[in-house]
Amino acid sequence: MFNKLCIIGVGLIGGSIARAARENKLCTQVSAFGREQDLANLQQALALQVIDSYSLEMEEAVTDADCVIIATPVGAMPDILQQLAPYWSEHVLYMDAGSTKGSVVEALGIIFTTLPDNFVPAHPIAGEEKSGVDAALVDLFQQKRVILTPCAQTDKKFLQLAKQFWQGLGSSVSEMQVAQHDTVLAATSHLPHIMAFALVDLLGRKDEQEEIFKYAAGGFKDLTRIASSDPTMWQDICMANKQHIIPLIEQLCSELETVKHMLQDNQAQALHDTFTYARNARQRFLDQHNNMNQSITFTIQPGGHLQGQVRVPGDKSISHRSIMLGSLAEGVTHVSGFLEGDDALATLRAFQSMGVKIEGPENGKVTINGVGLDGLLAPKEPIYLGNSGTSMRLICGLLAGQKFDATLTGDKSLSGRPMRRVTDPLAKMGAVIESTENGTAPLTIRGQSNLQGIHYDMPIASAQVKSCLLLAGLYARGETSVTEPTPTRDHTERMLSGFSHPVKQDGNKVTISRQGKLVATDIDVPSDISSAAFFLVGASIAENSDLTLQHVGINPTRTGVINILQLMGANIELFNQRIVGGEPVADIRVRSAALKGIAIPEEFVALAIDEFPVLFVAAACADGTTTLTGAKELRVKESDRIQVMADGLQILGVDAQPTDDGMVINGGSIGGGTVVSHGDHRIAMAFSMAGLRTTAPIVIQDCENVNTSFPGFVSLTSGLGLNISSEEG
Structure with a gap:
């Protein structure tokens, strides 16, 4: 170089x-x-x-x-x-x-x-x-x-x-960003070094220091190892970053003061809870650290196409809900087509931790031995939900009506995502939920049985908020109703009806009460249209492509991606349409087409909110300008999907200008380069499809989270004609 x-x-x-x-x-x-x-x-x-x-x-x-x-x-x-x-x-x-x-x-x-x-x-x-x-x-x-x-x-x-x-x-x-770096490193590096130096300084000055050091065990050696670092270097670091370090020292002192009071007041259980949470948090750190050290990078060579027939993984939204409602049903529920991705598995493990016997998954098959609406047990430790916002928001609603306390935690990405959109309306129902000052996880839901049904007019369309309140409504006195400004996915309502629980629908208003029970049923999860979306775009933009996607869910609250692509001129045909388990499904054929830029109608935004990363790729390949507005929610997904996609497209030579609630993309050619997915699975897969039209290779870093929604993505896409390779590093 x-x-x-x-x-x-x-x-x-x-x-x-x-x-x-x-x-x-x-x-x-x-x-x-x-x-x-x-x-x-x-x-x-x-x-x-x-x-x-x-x-x-x-x-x-x-x-x-x-x-x-x-x-x-x-x-x-x-x-x-x-x-x-x-x-x-x-x-x-x-x-x-x-x-x-x-x-x-x-x-x-x-x-x-x-x-x-x-x-x-x-x-x-x-x-x-x-x-x-x-x-x-x-x-x-x-x-x-x-x-x-x-x-x-x-x-x-x-x-x-x-x-x-x-x-x-x-x-x-x-x-x-500079400030973000200094804040994060103050917590993860600078403060631990100060603690190690301070502890050794404290013990080294004691009269009995020879006895202390003589009998110090491995724990002391491990804890204070970093106190062997260069004092001059760390003096400089601490002085340079003191504005971020000092508040952390104050918080640590407060934490130690709390532990001191636990000891003084003989609060053995509180001390045990603190130590248990810390142990679990450290294990999560180790898991994440190991994942980081085995990060995955995708490389896509130009010139590929997509041809053949394929059934993509099961719908993640329906997989989540099958576990939740199957656990609360009376009887045994059999699920086929279950998505064995990290997010859906996080939901499965959460209900196992609350006493539900769940067998599988094995080849997409899961057997759930339901415990009934009142049969969940208190988890022995905080419930870790990884990167799954759907799990956290929906389970929060279910836990609001339980008689036990529970804490929901997640990885760094999930812990930074907004939860007030569900905790605030739940509080109006009488739920007691504790969160950080910013309204983010960890969330502690206090057990009580005093939920009161409310009517809630959602300020922003969100299927997760609607579903959370409906699930809380299973435990509330009176009726709980939700009105949404525009239609969102209705998997929860459909599945509640499938489990024989009455749901009333009146236009954009849906109503539920605790009158009734959930009866076990069998569920065949259709292929996820969000996963199919990558192939709909990929086959549209790549020459010589002709691809059929089998058994895809075409719930009318999820087909915004098809509507948008068809407006752009995509050659998409739906056939063999049918109803499976209350959900409409179809086979979809998509062939190469010359796309054109459009102003995306706002009525389609909520119906395609998860598919916009790959739709941005379609816009980059289209002739003319594509404009998106009304999609501010994209900024609080697994990543800021507006900014991250704009940054990546710009690296590839595309004129992509982010706005507060969308993006303006002037389509044309796409070059090669290295982009970062920021741990967002949809970003990684969207840029993978962009490789079908680039003039040079694309390298996509930080792709390990693709397994959250699409296990086997690389091997499946490679078999269809995408020139993709994966490397662990």
Whole structure:
């Protein structure tokens, strides 16, 4: 990638960058810069063949370099940038490797009139207890995450170059905003180091320190390991990021004060609950950490097509509800076509934790031994729902009427998504639900049986909110009714009727009461139209495509994607239409077509809310301009789907302009490049389909969550003609 790489600060990080860059053939030569007091370290780096040359003069060190990386402690960064400024070249990529980013950007702003567009702030999440160049490792960055925090001025050309460099070192690259980075790292890195230093300082000053250290077990060693880190480096980090660290210290002190009162007041159960939650939270961290270290990257080569016949996985919405209502029914419910994705499995495990015996899934078959409306048992620990917003919002409604307390938790993405849209109307019914100050998970639902039916006019159309309130209505006195501004998916109403519970429908108003019971039934889950949508778009935009999708659910509250594509000129034919288990299904044939840009009618937005990531790809391939409005909900899905899709399309050369509640896309050709899905399964699959029309390969990072809705996506699409490969890293 580079002829000459210059490292400023050849310690553990700088030396490891040099070793890895040389090993992976990313540069021809490595130079280094250091101060007079660094001379011995520089000589050691040269002797170890970590670098090819060094200089104590900045000009000499950076001359002819086409990449310069500052790997000094963050406290030294302003002085280094000041020395570097006279020799700054607009053709060179500059990066740092510091643990804080705000202080670096601030220093750049002071030294330069405007922030340089060729500086990319970078933070490799990697390190060792030892420091110095002799501790440098060639594989330090292998399977480690590197966070880039580009500014508004950062040139995408240099940002892409930075990504390619760190990926070449074996790292998984993510992007964050500067302030977000410093806030997150204060909690996950800086505060733990302060705690370790403080604990060792506390115990080391005690009179009996020799006895303490003599009998300290492995737990003390593990807890305080990071106190072996370089004090100067951590002094600089803490001072640079103190605005984010100090509030965390205050929160930690409050938490410790709470534990102290538990001990003083002999609150053994409260202490046990705290420790149990912490243990489960740490296990989730380990699970997520392992997933991160085995991140999945898709690569799509251009020139593919889609041909043949296929049945895509079962409908996720119906799979969720089959578990929920089957668990509350009287008798045994048999489900076939169940989606064995992570989200639906999270719902299944949740009801198992509340005492429901569920067998399977095996080849899409699940047997649920219902316990009746009043048969759920208190879970022994918080219910972890992973990434599934549907699980959390719907189960919240069911738990509101139980007689026991329960806590719902999720992964980082789910924990950042809004829950007030369900907790506020549930509170009007009498539910007692505790959440964070921002109204996000974890949610603790207090057991009580005083729910009162209400009428709720939904301000924004949402099937999840409607379903949550209807499920709570199974336990409320009187009638519970919901009126929606525009129709949304009605799987809950259909399935309640299928389980023999009375539901009244009057236009956009649906009403339920606790009068009645759920009777077990058999459910054949149709293929998910949200999963089929990727193929509807893919076969439309790829030449020589002719694909038939079998047994697809065509519930009229879900067919917005078909309506929109047909308005764009897609060649879509529905045949063999029938009713299965109360749900309309059909086989769908789709063939290549010349799409045109349209203004998407707002009445179709709620009917296609989950399909817009791939519809944006269709718009990018269409002739003319496509405009979407009225879709603000897309900003609070698994990711901000408006911004993430706009960013990705722009990387691929598409004129995609995000708006507050939608996007304006000027269609045309799509180029290649590397995009990040931000852990959003629909983003990853949408860009996979874009590969059918690109002029160069697409690399899609962070694709592991595709399994939440579409297990086997890569093998299935490859068999149909998409030139896709998957790599774990």
